Amino acid sequence: MTARFTVGDTVQVRAATPPGHVRTPYFIRGHAGTVTKVAGVFANPEELAYGRPGTPAQPLYWVQFAQKDLWADYQGSDKDTAVVDVFESWLEAAP
Amino acid sequence: MRRHHDMGGLDAGPVEQAEHDYSPWEKRVDAIMRLVGDDKRQLMTVDELRRGIEDLGPGAYDELNYYERWISSITNTLIEKGVISIDELGRRMDAVKARWQASV
Numbered sequence A: 001m002t003a004r005f006t007v008g009d010t011v012q013v014r015a016a017t018p019p020g021h022v023r024t025p026y027f028i029r030g031h032a033g034t035v036t037k038v039a040g041v042f043a044n045p046e047e048l049a050y051g052r053p054g055t056p057a058q059p060l061y062w063v064q065f066a067q068k069d070l071w072a073d074y075q076g077s078d079k080d081t082a083v084v085d086v087f088e089s090w091l092e093a094a095p
Numbered sequence B: 001m002r003r004h005h006d007m008g009g010l011d012a013g014p015v016e017q018a019e020h021d022y023s024p025w026e027k028r029v030d031a032i033m034r035l036v037g038d039d040k041r042q043l044m045t046v047d048e049l050r051r052g053i054e055d056l057g058p059g060a061y062d063e064l065n066y067y068e069r070w071i072s073s074i075t076n077t078l079i080e081k082g083v084i085s086i087d088e089l090g091r092r093m094d095a096v097k098a099r100w101q102a103s104v
Helices: B024-036 B046-054 B058-063 B066-080 B086-103
Strands: A010-013 A032-042 A058-066 A081-087 A091-093
Touching: A010 A058, A032 A081, B024 B066, B046 B066, B058 B066, B066 B086
Parallel strands: none
Antiparallel strands: A010 A032, A010 A091, A032 A058, A058 A081
16 A cells, blocks of 8 residues: 655544544644654554454654644643654544 | 554553563463464454454453553454353363462
8 A cells, every 4th residue: 555645754643532442642633744754664563452453554643733733732842843643544644 | 433452543541651571461362363364274263353352342352451452352262263161261260260369
């Protein structure tokens, strides 16, 4: 599977709240970040979690967020970042 | 809605930083998970382990400790897959309990 995004792209995490097992933490949903690495292509854990084969495999990205964007009351530096693993199905091109 | 286990960023009190030794039963639970998930058996993945822990629900998730969550998830998954039956498990638990009571 070809990765849709590349390093440097600005991406938006879907603000979805489906039931069941997902790997996208709540605190980044709806937020925009920057791709810092295309980490590889992996069996989809949302499928593996239910005993299925995890196909099609999904590209996984490292996405970097500004801490001040994630937390309304963030007291640290504007330069502080958080990097989170996010599978491609959770990402859209930033508007 | 936000699921209970997905608590990143919420207040949770101080982090317990002290190291501790694992009890024999905790090591055994770890070993069981490695055995049921190995290449030979492939009965269960770590993804299913994690899903099962999340599906324990808020009460059990908070009250059970780490390896209690693991063995609860492993047990439920192996029952669902027909690897063990509830009857078999219940009888074996009674037998183990009786053996332990006889020894103390």
